[in-house]
Amino acid sequence: MKKIQALTDPEEIKASVTTFRKGDVSLETWKSLTHGAYSHNSLLSFQNDWETFLGFCREHKVSPLPAAVTAVRRFVEQTAKTRKAASIKRYIITISMIHRVHAHPDPTKHREVRFTLNKLYREKADDAGQATAFHLEHLNALHEKLSDSDRLKDIRDLLIWTLCFEGMLKRSELSALSYDAPQKTDNGFVLHVGEHVISLSEQAGDLIERWLLVSGVADGPLLRGINKHEQLGDTPMDHSSIYRVFRRAASELGEENAFTFSGQSPRVGASQDLSQAGLSIKEIQQQGRWKSPAMPAQYVGNKQARDEAMDKLKRKIELD
Structure with missing residues (x-):
């Protein structure tokens, strides 16, 4: 100081x-x-x-x-x-x-x-x-700051933050999203992630439509790199690119001196927000598509549940 x-x-x-x-x-x-x-x-x-x-x-x-x-x-x-x-x-x-x-x-x-x-x-x-938690309040603040921007990078990054938080996506899941992973239904947009179908907010749906319109993406990966000339690439974003997008989130919020977000941050923050809203570890596990309740239990600070889940997982591995 x-x-x-x-x-x-x-x-x-x-x-x-x-x-x-x-x-x-x-x-x-x-x-x-x-x-x-x-x-x-x-x-x-x-x-x-x-x-x-x-x-x-x-x-x-x-x-x-x-x-x-x-x-x-x-x-x-x-x-x-x-x-x-x-x-x-x-x-x-x-x-x-x-x-x-x-x-x-x-x-x-x-x-x-x-x-x-x-x-x-x-x-x-x-x-x-553990990754720094990216909470709903962070996402709302970023929407408030960037939602009116016409820059391709701003629209893409805002979509990435939104999809990762609402869908509790892993980096690999985000990278693997194809142009047709988001689908519009009578009840709004849903996101197809492997065998799972995730309901999205109206805000997320508006961002998807805007991104597809301004980017012109009609095949291949949904989310891609953008060069300094605002030109869209052809290949999906890799882990280092996603990491830079989340570093930017902390910078936009004026928090880069306090912490650094990573691609894991939305899963941590969403888990904690859901726990605060009253969801059980089991419900959070299902929403985040975890095979074991150990990680969501750790994210929300339930050390007893985490340890019990890890012990159960270890016993299963030993039996296998």
């Missing part, structure tokens, strides 16, 4: 505190407050992090600036239910910086908060090898 000089003028501090309590702080204000020490994308991350914390404070009717130690601790505990350790670390950095710059005591340094954080990091140690 860069050392940013704190405000010293009482009137300036008062005015700035009022601005940050209200929220929706402009990037220019963030840039001025941090004396231009951070990149545009870093400022976007700070802005998003602060809005997340403000939302929590408004919901619980507590002060965001200065924030009480208990409020920060409860914020950590609540966000830990849906966020990875890396995201929470970034939230804490932002909260700490805003308090220090406004000459307020830093609540994140209190032993109560540090104890909660240390406990959280230990509990989330198993997440280290």
Whole structure:
């Protein structure tokens, strides 16, 4: 974390505190407050992090600036239910910086908060090898930002993010999609993935029709590489191309300094979103076409179910 000089003028501090309590702080204000020490994308991350914390404070009717130690601790505990350790670390950095710059005591340094954080990091140690979750909120934010774009690459990437999330697709499944994998029915679009038929949202259906229209794809692979001249290739996208598309998602959201999405991220995020919506591990397993409940159980943090499933799978392999 860069050392940013704190405000010293009482009137300036008062005015700035009022601005940050209200929220929706402009990037220019963030840039001025941090004396231009951070990149545009870093400022976007700070802005998003602060809005997340403000939302929590408004919901619980507590002060965001200065924030009480208990409020920060409860914020950590609540966000830990849906966020990875890396995201929470970034939230804490932002909260700490805003308090220090406004000459307020830093609540994140209190032993109560540090104890909660240390406990959280230990509990989330198993997440280290797991892809960063790509949630519905991420997809909605990308739609809001890019849905009006006429660029071929924007339309394709938005379609990739949408199909991967709604269909919980593996990278290999995405690459293998043919031009006729999406089919329009009386009830909207469906996606054929092997022997499975997946219902798609109206939003996904609109994107499919738009992609087929602007790309001119009428045979071969549905999704393909695009060169710097906006020219469409003939071959399906490979794993490295898909990885770059998901790296772009984090960049578009201003989150590239906090985490990196991968082709596996939508399966992780969709599993967690479905679990939050009340679906069982078995139901998530069926929707994601897993042979075993072990992976969806791991994705949603059900370690007991994961271990039981892995033991059952190992016994089956030994018997075979």
